Amino acid sequence: MTAARLSPRGLAAATAAFGIWGLFPVYLHPLSGVPALQVIAHRVAWACVFIFGWLLLRGELAGVSATLTNGRLVARLTLTALLISGNWLVYVWSVTHAHIVDTSLGYYINPLVNVVLGVFVLRERLNGAQWTAVALAGAAVAYLAVLAGRPPWIAGTLAMSFSLYGLQRKVISVDALPGLATETLLLLPLALGYLAWCQAAGGAALSLERPGIGALLIGSGLITAIPLFLFAYGARALPYSTLGVLQYIAPSLQLLCGVLLYHESFRPALAAGFALIWVALLIYAADGLWRSRSAPRAARA
Numbered sequence: 001m002t003a004a005r006l007s008p009r010g011l012a013a014a015t016a017a018f019g020i021w022g023l024f025p026v027y028l029h030p031l032s033g034v035p036a037l038q039v040i041a042h043r044v045a046w047a048c049v050f051i052f053g054w055l056l057l058r059g060e061l062a063g064v065s066a067t068l069t070n071g072r073l074v075a076r077l078t079l080t081a082l083l084i085s086g087n088w089l090v091y092v093w094s095v096t097h098a099h100i101v102d103t104s105l106g107y108y109i110n111p112l113v114n115v116v117l118g119v120f121v122l123r124e125r126l127n128g129a130q131w132t133a134v135a136l137a138g139a140a141v142a143y144l145a146v147l148a149g150r151p152p153w154i155a156g157t158l159a160m161s162f163s164l165y166g167l168q169r170k171v172i173s174v175d176a177l178p179g180l181a182t183e184t185l186l187l188l189p190l191a192l193g194y195l196a197w198c199q200a201a202g203g204a205a206l207s208l209e210r211p212g213i214g215a216l217l218i219g220s221g222l223i224t225a226i227p228l229f230l231f232a233y234g235a236r237a238l239p240y241s242t243l244g245v246l247q248y249i250a251p252s253l254q255l256l257c258g259v260l261l262y263h264e265s266f267r268p269a270l271a272a273g274f275a276l277i278w279v280a281l282l283i284y285a286a287d288g289l290w291r292s293r294s295a296p297r298a299a300r301a
Contacts (some may be wrong), residue, residue, distance in 0.1 A: 002127065010237025017230035020223065022253025025103075025225055028095045029262065031216055033227050039220065040085060040186055043092075043204065046221020048184040051231055055181055063178035064185070067282040072180070075167060081183035082169045087161040094154050099279040100258030101266060106158030107251035108277050112137040112282065113163040121167060126260040129287035138236070140276035161207070176232050207238035244288050248281065 055061050067073050094103045112134055118124035126134070145151045169179065198204045206214045235243060255274075258264040262269055 007237040011235045011242070012234075013230040014234025014238055014243060015249065017227040017234060018228070018246050019253065020227040022196035022222070022250040023257065025100045025254055025257045027216070027220075028092060028263065031205075031213065033095040034096075035203075037194065037282055038098060038203075038205055039092045039096075039217065040089050041194045042217040043220040043224055044085065044089060044184055044187045044191040045195065046183070046218050047224040048188050048221070050221045050225040051177065051181045051184060054229070055177065060178070063175060064181050067174055067178055067182045068185075070153070073172065074186070076168060076172050077174070077179060077182050078186050080165055080172070080179075081186045083161050083165040083168065084124050084183060085187055087165065088156060088163070089249065090154060094158075098262065099154050100262060101264045101270075102152065102154040102255055103153060103158060104223055104251040104254035104258060105274065105277070107162075107254065108248070108274070108281065109137055109141065109155060110159045110162055111247065112280060113159045114166065115284070117163050119165050127287065129283055132288070133284040136276055136280035136283070140273050140280065142274065144273040150246045160213070166182075176228070176235075180228060201274035211247075230244065247287055248285075 012058075028039070036147070052064075053059070055064065091103055094100065101268070115126065115130055115134055119126060141152060144155075169176075172179065172181070195204065195206075206217050234246075255266075259266045
């Protein structure tokens, strides 16, 4: 067993990252009175401040400078910036409009959407267990759509936007933090322009009259940056299969927040749809763990 598999710090960092993402609804819920677009604009602006501050302290701004001089990279990071900001917008709107359970569904099915994109975009091959997991997830989504009388657009948008974001970042040759710094920098003019317009129109949420709301808006940048730093550390110290299991911490906590803290509906019929998703994920995760453990044995044979 490698040292990476035994890294307690890596495990703690990754667990903390997914835990923060899972509890993000608790942070966002007090901002329900602030328009989602304004929350995102603040999130972009303050995340840019904190991320660039961190890179400056570590002397790692050269990576951002090198990225900005590459026109092709900038174009591709512009696309990823739009994808992740769209994902953030739908997520914030959903949390502040009593759809936390829907967001958890989106991040439960996200790994399986990744699998489907891998097949159709990257031409990856699936084994029987993976196809079974994808089929069960598809059946669950169809069932939930019939149950609701409409497609589960929140879950679908979150899963697809984040999967497309991950797919693009997978093929872009730039490290995680310089890439995120560049993305926030590209979004910064739009964010600042919108916030300036809100201020001029008298609808700015950041004001001395509401210091608590202002602190949450400023802190949204920090709460964006911290789990990304923790995840980057954990991803380097742990095997990918371990990260694949830990990622379900976030949607599980989101589901608990929605049902237990904010009393969103989770009737038995809805739980049945989630149960299908959980079975699909169990098959997918078990298959991934089995293959990750059998690969070293095959290499030694």
